[in-house]
Amino acid sequence: MATMKDIAKLAGVSTSTVSHVINKSRFVSDEIAERVNNAAKALNYAPSALARSLKVNRTQTIGMLVTTSTNPFFGEVVKGVERSCYQKGYNLILCNTEGDNERMKASIDTLLQKRVDGLLLMCSTLEGERIEVFDRYPDIPVVVMDWGPMSFASDKIQDNSYQGGYLAAQYLIDCGHRDIGCITGPLIKYQAQIRYEGFKRAMNEAGLVFNRDWVIESDFECEGGYDAFNTMYASGTLPSAIFVCNDMMAMGVINAANEKGIRIPDDLSIIGYDDIHIAKFMTPSLTTIHQPKYRLGQAAVETLLKRINKEITEPQVVQLEPTLVERQSVRVLVQ
Structure with missing residues (x-):
């Protein structure tokens, strides 16, 4: 050479x-x-990229940890991260945690040993945990994406899930629904909890009664939505509409309803959350709350680079606002 x-x-x-x-x-x-x-x-x-990185103390590389899931939401966020890294002249090293805390911590350690310039974390298994490895690398810039309180210093990019849950319930109410159920994510997770809190606020403002049998906690996966609907169905009378707290669970709900001859939206209205790419291709196409996934990834990279370049000193919280996407899965009962 x-x-x-x-x-x-x-x-x-x-x-x-x-x-x-x-x-x-x-x-x-x-x-x-x-x-x-x-x-x-x-x-x-x-x-030599290595020689240059040693000279300037930069590797032009960002590490990202993400929880493996069947949910394409994560892939759409990663697409925004990867595209932004490319445009800014940075490389991206992506690690999947597969929901394993030990693997997650080992991956963080490996990325830091490889001298990445900063870290993006999108794995809710970290929520509320102390991560000892950061004690050994106190100056590494970290941006956390879309989950709750942390026990370490970082910037944060998040969706306004409280407003999103409120928008979903309010839309069903505006369409004339009064008997409304909710299939939540795991309520120990911050985003699932505040999404449900937004839903409850809209219900309370409208003076609507909560039916305990119509609120089911699930896991944000298709199978969870399928099982949650079957649990609700077995309890007796169904509501006229359900807010399903992400699109993947909504797919499971629609599948379970179809198996029982329940027509969407004629017999049961469904609204989801996330607006994943395939939501508009479902049958019927899914009315949902749009979470700006590409922008979430883009904002995370922009914030991390500002931190790396010391353009910001105080912890940043960037909140992106959700919007309603009307399609065909909600029946309008009033005009």
């Missing part, structure tokens, strides 16, 4: 001159710069 010394010898200049041309660190005449560049091209010279 060619070195700067080889280029200097071929171009008839000093090694320091070659360094200035390649790194653009000092003015060099056009004639000499051309000789150096031609020599580098002839020798198929490729700058």
